[in-house]
Amino acid sequence: MNYKNPYRKSAIALAVSSATMMSAGMSNVAFAQDAETATALEEVIVTGSRIRRPDLASVTPVSVVSGEEFKISGNLNVEQKLAELPQTLPSFGPSSNNPGDGTARVDLRGLGTARTLVLVNGRRYIPATQTGVVDLNSIPGSLIKQVDVTTGGASAVYGSDALAGVVNFQLIDDFEGVEISGLYDVASEGDAEKVNIDLTMGGNFDDGRGNATVYTSFSKREAVYQGERDFSQFALTENSDNTALVPGGSSGIPGTRVFGGPTLPNGQTLGRFNTDGSGAPYTSSDAFNYAPDNFLQLPQERYLISAMAHYDLTESARLYSELAFSRNQVDSELAPTPWFTTLPVNPDSPFFAPDVQSALNGIRSDTNGDGVINGNDNATLSYIGRRMVEVGSRQSLDTRDGNRILVGLSGEINDVWSYDGYYSRSVLDRIQVQNGNISRSRSLQAALVTDDGLACQDPSNGCVPLNIFGEGNISAAAADFIRIGAINVTSITQEVWQGSVSGLVGSLPTTDQQIGVVAGLEYRKDFSRFQPDTALSSGDVAGFNAGNPTVGGFDVTELFTEIRVPLTDQVEAWGAYRYADYSNIGGVSSYATALSFAPTDKMRFRAGFQSAVRAPNVAELFSGGGNGFPGATDPCSADGFDPASTDAALCAATGVAASQVGVFSQANTQIQGLFGGNTNLSEEESDTFTLGAVFQPTENLDITVDYFDIQIENAISILGGSVNNVLDICYNQVKDINSAFCQAVTRRADGQVGIVNVLNENISSLETSGVDLNIGWTKDLDFGLGGEGSTLEINSKATYLLDFDVTPVAELAGTNECAGSFGNTCGSPLNELIVNTRVTWNTGPWGFTGLIRYLSAVDDDTIATQDANRADILVDKLDAEIYLDLAATYAFSDDFSVNFGVNNILDTEPTQIGDQQEQGNTFPSTYDLLGPRVFLSANFRFR
Structure with missing residues (x-):
């Protein structure tokens, strides 16, 4: 017999959900029920509130991406599709080599991935890092039913981490049959291949009382190096007179760079070594081109297994569960280790030619402590930079194993009240294997050799003499002696208990519509441990950034409630409140309120x-x-010095020779920073205001326009907001050697910045505002292929960014106005206008679609933040870009379809930039560098 569906059509089904309305137990109806009920329930499932409402009637702006959008665009990685949305700023993804950590993320409004809460079926998912962000690689793309993007603070509804908004992935949980799908994607140059194979199986059981769905997936992505594209094969920089971009690179070179070296017999300053050990001056043309060894597309292997099931114990109780496992391996690769150090050497070593021996003899010091300086003493090179190419490239092999189990019970208490409760446990284990490192201590030991060069002065540990004085001079045995690996281990655990009730509590005299309420309790516990390799944490490893152990956690108990009050048939009020008691910061509150007014059925404000x-x-x-x-730019260097604002005396007081202030060249465009936690941090606070309108002038046209303003106070960031900001604040603003900013800067003996200490702080504020515009239009046409009719659909999403202001220090007047800018201060491009328009024509078994993406031009951020003269900047802006993706689908039957497409068919390339780049001479997460991509996918279903 047919089992009676407990989730029958009722007022509560159309107005109020349980606290996890998008759960496996409530998100869809899989049993005997009329089509009208199923349609109504499917229509009202959106994110932004736990109370169900149609998308266009949502009290807060919600943007929906259908599961079909992922299929027709050929996107193997879901973060790439989300990065196309105007509301998002591209974050870590397939091109995030350095910076990057193997994760894929989403960043709403550019406010940071830690401020964007990612949910799956309305619940927290597996955290991938100790910041709590979710790796989108772990979400099964083929199971996505739709993605709801709610922008603006949503902490009152969903809890912490939702300051910028919520991205909720709704997954298919009631599958019947067997479905196999595959995708092959390749760049037009024949590389950068991507392969994906999915298998989904599911069915009902026990006369429709239950359903189980199992999903497995394998995907592989091949590597592309920056050297394989003309655009990125050289690390570009501005030339000395700022008239052209020229190949640049690092001062850590295979021939060993000497900073402040002694004078050679020919009167030149020792700046580097030739292969035969003789000396030569260093010029900018000697810089090492590190670009070719870096990935432009990171290789990846990913395995996913998901299972979802639900079973109706009674007519008013449904048991449901979710299981998930993911293994994701993403490798990154950097150029060989640049070793920068103060170096003791033996001037009599045969590694040096006579001219260098003579120069080094003049700088011997009493290194043996006998009170006499003679041939028995060594010399010290104050600072050198050696690129250890003989050791090989640096590799970081990241493997993340994540698993999650969830069990819950939901159902109806009576005709107007329902309940829901669940427990979930997520565990993430990350193993990072690093290759291509060198040991600092062994390198120092091996470089200090005997007079004949055949042994180390300190022969312990089987020391092998190391000749770094000239390119290619390191022997295989010496490379083996100094080579060192590292293994870092991270474990993360998150547990969530949540229970809630929801229902209707009558209506006001002014309307027959009922008041909907939700109330619930949630307890969450987060704990994680990062244990770096001993050699890495000790600082002995040169090649990868050193790090110390991170161990800690907290728990939080939260009470939440939500209410929807129809005031009249045209006016509705909504409110939400959440109180959270954290074990580390105490009690905090969030609240939200909204009002909507629909004067007609075609208009809503x-x-x-x-x-x-x-x-x-x-x-x-x-x-x-x-x-x-x-x-970062050193204000005391030739490139950073501004006579009108830089304090020259302060530069001298902090370690720059007075004669070199504003004269010396900065050794590298990157400056070392020391980053770390702070247990005295307090919570961030934000206020979000939205004002919008929804217009539906005809049945086939809908328009939404929303203004947003988000302000975040006590924002958590590093001191000053960035290393670059600390240097600017110290030397150009506060100009006080005793200030926290100047105290954070440590210089080397040669005056170059050695390190800037920038631990986490509650800095001042972030503010962003803008306007979102969404237009959807559908038209049935009388013509089509094969004499049949057809349907034309146009969907356009656009965001105009009015402001994006960062005030890094409250006591300073300076605010970085970053809207429409990019660079070392503002980071990734914050385009003022982004438009995403898809046109689709469906006719018979055919479907044709095109996606046009527009990114407006952005300026070098020194123009807005430092009042720089545009005429003095070589690349003062990145031009506007247009991307065009085309695809076609053919359905051979209801169960078999093929999809073919070309992304970036116009072969759009970004504007090349120099020192203000992220990597690859641009921002590769924002702009495409691989050229056109061709993909073919197929989907076959057995019923």
């Missing part, structure tokens, strides 16, 4: 205000500290 909080995560609190090398 909405306004909302949300006050949200975000508690600091484990990494922000407990990170043991580590090194990084972001792009």
